[in-house]
Amino acid sequence: MYFFEDFAPGDVFELGTxxxxxxxxxxxxxxxxxxxxxVDPELALASPFEGLIASGWQTASLFMRRYVDGLLADSACVxxxxxxxxxxxxPVRPGDVLHARVRVLGSSPSFGRSDTGIVKPMCELVDEEGRLVFSMILHSIFERRLTREPVMPMSIDPVHPARSA
Structure with missing residues (x-):
């Protein structure tokens, strides 16, 4: 189980293909x-891409699935x-095999929430030749191991604001 404290700048997590x-x-x-x-292989030939390519949103979704399966499913991410x-x-094309990885750029405790911290990974997909096809900088919130209390949404007591969580 990965918690906030398990991520340090420079850590790399290989997430599979x-x-x-x-x-x-x-x-x-x-x-x-x-x-x-x-959507149309014939029309795609006449495009600047000279063939069918995946939507960027699909590419991001492909990465996200690898991130969940390869790391988040066994973590205290909230x-x-x-x-x-x-x-x-x-471009991502039919037949491509992509490898997913995250590299931790940094982390910091959450502002006003002592029970969580934010991890900032560089997320990447690379093709079989090692060429970068997709990247994003993500901000993921993880529970801190030190608290081990479930993260609950903050609530405001409208009658007694001083008693709010």
Missing amino acids: VSVTMDQIIEFSETYDPQPFH GSPGVDEIRYHR
Whole structure:
């Protein structure tokens, strides 16, 4: 089980691989990003990409699945306040096999919440040739091992504000 204290700058977590198929690209894109170069192999040939490519949102989702399966499922992660700098460095194509990893850039205790801290990993997908295809800087909230109390949403007692959590 990973807690806030288990992450230090420079730590790298290898999260495994994911294969991308044409059917997956088309199915995702027909539902969420139906641009011709994502849903129609023939029209995609005439696009600047010269072939079918995955939606950037699908690429981010592929990473996220590896992050959950490879790390978060065995952690005390309780959410995220956001993401910075999403980048799509290279198109993802049918047949690509992508490797996911996170590299910890830093961490800090949560402001006003002594029971959690925020870990800031650089998230990456690389292709079989080691070329970066996707990156983002994520902010993940983890419970602190020292408290071991469940993280509960903050509430305000409207009658007695001083008694609020």
